[in-house]
Amino acid sequence: MSSPSPGASELRDALRLFCLGCFYDISRELDDGASVEVALVEHGTGGDLPLFEYDERIRDFIEARADRLLAREDALRALAALRLEPATGIVAQGHLSRYESEDDALRRGILLPLLYEMGENCAGFDWSDAAFDAAYTVLEARLFGRAHHHRAIAPIVGLTAREGFELGGGARVRHAHANELDAAVEARAIPADFGREVDRQLVLEVETRTHDPSPPDAPRSMALAVSVLRLTVPGAIAAGPGVVEFLDGHLYGLRHVPDIASQIPGGEPTRLDRFRGRIAADVFRRLSGPAEDPELLEALDRWELALFHQGPLRAEGLTEALVQLLGGDDGPWAAAMRAAALVGETPDERAELLEGLVALIEGNGPGAQGEEVLRRALVAAVRAESRVKLMAALDDRLLGVPTGRAGADPRSLPIRQLIPTH
Numbered sequence: 001m002s003s004p005s006p007g008a009s010e011l012r013d014a015l016r017l018f019c020l021g022c023f024y025d026i027s028r029e030l031d032d033g034a035s036v037e038v039a040l041v042e043h044g045t046g047g048d049l050p051l052f053e054y055d056e057r058i059r060d061f062i063e064a065r066a067d068r069l070l071a072r073e074d075a076l077r078a079l080a081a082l083r084l085e086p087a088t089g090i091v092a093q094g095h096l097s098r099y100e101s102e103d104d105a106l107r108r109g110i111l112l113p114l115l116y117e118m119g120e121n122c123a124g125f126d127w128s129d130a131a132f133d134a135a136y137t138v139l140e141a142r143l144f145g146r147a148h149h150h151r152a153i154a155p156i157v158g159l160t161a162r163e164g165f166e167l168g169g170g171a172r173v174r175h176a177h178a179n180e181l182d183a184a185v186e187a188r189a190i191p192a193d194f195g196r197e198v199d200r201q202l203v204l205e206v207e208t209r210t211h212d213p214s215p216p217d218a219p220r221s222m223a224l225a226v227s228v229l230r231l232t233v234p235g236a237i238a239a240g241p242g243v244v245e246f247l248d249g250h251l252y253g254l255r256h257v258p259d260i261a262s263q264i265p266g267g268e269p270t271r272l273d274r275f276r277g278r279i280a281a282d283v284f285r286r287l288s289g290p291a292e293d294p295e296l297l298e299a300l301d302r303w304e305l306a307l308f309h310q311g312p313l314r315a316e317g318l319t320e321a322l323v324q325l326l327g328g329d330d331g332p333w334a335a336a337m338r339a340a341a342l343v344g345e346t347p348d349e350r351a352e353l354l355e356g357l358v359a360l361i362e363g364n365g366p367g368a369q370g371e372e373v374l375r376r377a378l379v380a381a382v383r384a385e386s387r388v389k390l391m392a393a394l395d396d397r398l399l400g401v402p403t404g405r406a407g408a409d410p411r412s413l414p415i416r417q418l419i420p421t422h
Helices: 009-031 057-062 066-070 073-083 087-093 101-122 129-144 182-186 218-232 276-287 294-306 312-327 330-341 347-361 366-381 387-399 408-412
Strands: 038-043 051-055 147-158 164-168 171-175 202-210 244-246 249-256
Touching: 009 057, 009 066, 009 073, 009 101, 038 294, 057 066, 057 101, 057 147, 066 101, 066 244, 073 101, 073 147, 073 202, 129 202, 147 218, 164 276, 171 218, 182 244, 218 244, 218 276, 218 294, 218 366, 244 276, 276 366, 294 312, 294 366, 294 387, 312 330, 312 347, 312 387, 330 366, 330 387, 366 387
Parallel strands: none
Antiparallel strands: 038 051, 147 202, 147 244, 164 171, 171 202, 244 249
């Protein structure tokens, strides 16, 4: 853990006085006849008779008096001390999506949780220095720890899986856990029938250790994961619209994934199996790195946008993606030849695939075959060492040149000159 800042001792004193003042305020109210609501909670024991215990609703009691307690002079001094600490920045930022100002985020994100913990650990609001020391130690680790643990979760639709899959970089697809998406449910940022339909049981999760004073861009990571799954599975997959975020185990905030990731494209739900899970993980790893090939990224963007269109607009978008991917300076015909050579395993298969691609680029409709060739070509290009080298190798294959023995003259010809004219 990194060392607290020079002002940390002042922060500790301010927070201690805040908690003491609130306890004094609450104790006077209790002396005047107020009471904490108690609920009877049943626990299973594995036997014939259940076990019951009384549970004081401390948080509800404090929350009902929050406005008064947070307006106290000692609360204002604690807030001022929090503002002086740069380490509180990342904690406050996540709460800004739910609260009106950074001050309110600090009150609701730090002061009240600290008071909740003290109230629950001090029976009858009977002050304990040991309880404060323990609570402050946890808070200090949260604020001044060497790295923050950030976790983002978004519901995903259109996908089924028997088990979870790691995509790499802290990203994974897994089954949803109870109550983890409550913040999205409250904000109505969750798909209809999530948790009830068979293809609406999974979530995307991204975990990050961060040293930065700003939270990771979780919505962007979610959008990338959705694009990868659409490319490698494929299916009518979408995520969000809400992304529930946690920081160091505490609810941090709610953001939204980009529109293209939250909208459901045409198609049917699909299954993520072990084989395609491994391909998705490899594609996600490669696309998560530095953007070294802008033309490849442009092709992927055009392909994904085309999924939301039909008819001529869809065909046009897919053709643009194909040309961006494998056309180079030679245009759509070269791209079609290279794609057929890349995906087809035999001359007859390549000729058949080429027919589907020609229909695509001539505007005769997208066609399932042409779309599938393009999708597989995109996956192959992402996984290749270099898209440019891949195109050169495909030209060699079309010319019948053995691998590694390409001559300079044939390779210099634009590939469209090798296509028979009719």
